[in-house]
Amino acid sequence: MHTESPILQVENLHTHFITKAGIVKAVDGVDFDIKPGETLGIVGESGSGKSMTAMSIMGLIPSPPGKIVEGEIRFKGENLLTKTKKQMRNIRGKEISMVFQDPMTSLNPVFTIEKQLIETILAHESFSKNQARSRALELLHLVGIPDPKKRLKNYPHEFSGGMRQRVMIAIALACNPSVLIADEPTTALDVTIQAQILELFKKMQNELNMAIIMITHDLGVVAEVCDRVMVMYAGKPVEYTETNHLFDQGKHPYTLGLMNSIPTINKQKKKLEAIDGVPPDLRSLPKGCSFAPRCKHVMEACLHIDPTLTEVNDHHFVRCLLYEETNSEKVVSP
Amino acid sequence: MSTLLEVTNLKKHFPLKDSKLFSREKPVLKAVDGISFSIQSGETLGLVGESGCGKSTAGRSILKLINPTEGDIYFKGENISHYRGEKLRKLRKDMQLIFQDPYASLNPRKTIAQTITEPMKIFQLSKEEQYKKLERLLDVVGLRSYHKDRYPHEFSGGQRQRIGIARSLALDPELVICDEPVSALDVSIQAQVINLMEDLQEEFNLTYIFIAHDLSVVHHISDRVAVMYLGEIVEIAEANELYQDPKHPYTQALLSAVPEANPHLEKQRIILKGDLPSPANPPSGCKFHTRCPFAEEICRQEKPELKQVSSNGQMAACHFVREVVS
Numbered sequence: 001m002h003t004e005s006p007i008l009q010v011e012n013l014h015t016h017f018i019t020k021a022g023i024v025k026a027v028d029g030v031d032f033d034i035k036p037g038e039t040l041g042i043v044g045e046s047g048s049g050k051s052m053t054a055m056s057i058m059g060l061i062p063s064p065p066g067k068i069v070e071g072e073i074r075f076k077g078e079n080l081l082t083k084t085k086k087q088m089r090n091i092r093g094k095e096i097s098m099v100f101q102d103p104m105t106s107l108n109p110v111f112t113i114e115k116q117l118i119e120t121i122l123a124h125e126s127f128s129k130n131q132a133r134s135r136a137l138e139l140l141h142l143v144g145i146p147d148p149k150k151r152l153k154n155y156p157h158e159f160s161g162g163m164r165q166r167v168m169i170a171i172a173l174a175c176n177p178s179v180l181i182a183d184e185p186t187t188a189l190d191v192t193i194q195a196q197i198l199e200l201f202k203k204m205q206n207e208l209n210m211a212i213i214m215i216t217h218d219l220g221v222v223a224e225v226c227d228r229v230m231v232m233y234a235g236k237p238v239e240y241t242e243t244n245h246l247f248d249q250g251k252h253p254y255t256l257g258l259m260n261s262i263p264t265i266n267k268q269k270k271k272l273e274a275i276d277g278v279p280p281d282l283r284s285l286p287k288g289c290s291f292a293p294r295c296k297h298v299m300e301a302c303l304h305i306d307p308t309l310t311e312v313n314d315h316h317f318v319r320c321l322l323y324e325e326t327n328s329e330k331v332v333s334p
Numbered sequence: 335m336s337t338l339l340e341v342t343n344l345k346k347h348f349p350l351k352d353s354k355l356f357s358r359e360k361p362v363l364k365a366v367d368g369i370s371f372s373i374q375s376g377e378t379l380g381l382v383g384e385s386g387c388g389k390s391t392a393g394r395s396i397l398k399l400i401n402p403t404e405g406d407i408y409f410k411g412e413n414i415s416h417y418r419g420e421k422l423r424k425l426r427k428d429m430q431l432i433f434q435d436p437y438a439s440l441n442p443r444k445t446i447a448q449t450i451t452e453p454m455k456i457f458q459l460s461k462e463e464q465y466k467k468l469e470r471l472l473d474v475v476g477l478r479s480y481h482k483d484r485y486p487h488e489f490s491g492g493q494r495q496r497i498g499i500a501r502s503l504a505l506d507p508e509l510v511i512c513d514e515p516v517s518a519l520d521v522s523i524q525a526q527v528i529n530l531m532e533d534l535q536e537e538f539n540l541t542y543i544f545i546a547h548d549l550s551v552v553h554h555i556s557d558r559v560a561v562m563y564l565g566e567i568v569e570i571a572e573a574n575e576l577y578q579d580p581k582h583p584y585t586q587a588l589l590s591a592v593p594e595a596n597p598h599l600e601k602q603r604i605i606l607k608g609d610l611p612s613p614a615n616p617p618s619g620c621k622f623h624t625r626c627p628f629a630e631e632i633c634r635q636e637k638p639e640l641k642q643v644s645s646n647g648q649m650a651a652c653h654f655v656r657e658v659v660s
Binding site: 194220278 | 492522525528587588597598605606608
């Protein structure tokens, strides 16, 4: 389906935060790539490092205390980590853009939507003001805001949550980016509006052949829109495969735990299988596998050996000792 | 089973400030506009709808945290809608609330023991009883005894929600209104809290009103579900019936919009156009007609009544659903 070469490659990314209480390894060895027109889902709970992965790509890690200590982020073959601030500014918002979770706080309340759209357009394109204005109108039309001409002159508080998220998407799409990172874009929205927005993403992707990185905690959203998924836990990817594979033959105990712990809309009254315990404190991760203290299949070895991401099937990677044993030559000794 | 709570024609209108000078008509926001339902003892009623549909206001009006504008609330057969002062205070013992935000609903300067025993102090339980009860409550919600001298910031979100639940159970209430109790929690923790709530319901024979926007969670926990739209109940039925055979177009759209964790499912999705209209200025006739794919002239003019639409008590308010007389 996607035969082109990847547009964005992340290799062995480590983003750490140096705090008084110790080093927080927010992102601790993340690898993935994404091709044009493809949607990659990053799933995880709060603190799993999914948003920090996105911020690292955008070059928006606050430094200090944050620092990308290792790894490469290659966009169209060039390493973004060696770019200067000015070069990054040209890429950010133009080539790679981002939609944030909270449409209520990510727009500036004292400027009209038109002003905020035009600001983005003029920052990256050599348009005249008039050209920028008509582009802004076109964008609002594109994301399905009724009566766009009148709405351009409105302030953010005059829009509902769903409409604001559309405006955010319009701003993100202003310069036809090749990669769009959407960080929990529908979490703050009602389901009927979520359905509208997800539909909009699909339509935009078809039209512009964008690569989308969809960060979410909702496996339903993943099943709906993603081609491939990476499940993250405590800063590390624990499973990485095609969406269908994940749902049909997901392997990592954490992935399976997540799937069993969500109530489905069709079946009722089976006790939910909760995952015991809480996610670990990133400042003092347990030795061995970070998921071991909550894992149902925990073995003696899990407490000492941190498993590596192993390919168990074609393009299906799992980080778990249960699956490393099958090809024992790959087991790493502590 | 006996009826624990009955609500008839409950209304809560909030006056709006920006009325025109000298104008006689005072604009109001009809947050809850005439809802009626009853709950059996030991039952869970789910209340779902989009934000702004009045589900939280309904919950608060029943608890009389805000005074309803109109309508009657019968709790164990007694009309409590005019209770004030001491009488109301005594009643509060039997009705409790679990809040959405476990970060904001606990006092950061009080230890867990102080938080949980506060209601007991107000109702003058002896020190010994308080202590015994505290230990028991910590145990049933899955916390340890040594937690009691800690402060809220030392706990995770899921644990804090457990503390909130323990507090709400401190006076052995019969009715617990849960206002989005799990929506602020991570998925893996959500399941823990839902399971806990189900266990507690069995153990203490609690009756829940479960207010949430997550339709899957509501389906899981509820016996019956009421769907609200702009302050009105548009459909109410047994949970399984409602989810398998929704009659009202809004319920159908709402259910079809929920993304399911199954990539092979080809879902016929009804995508509603537009947003929820402002409750300050609701549409005429059927309030849903502006977004309804089947709306016709009659919907614009006449307001449909909630009527029985299946032989086992499913009720819906739509002109185009046939009435069934049982």
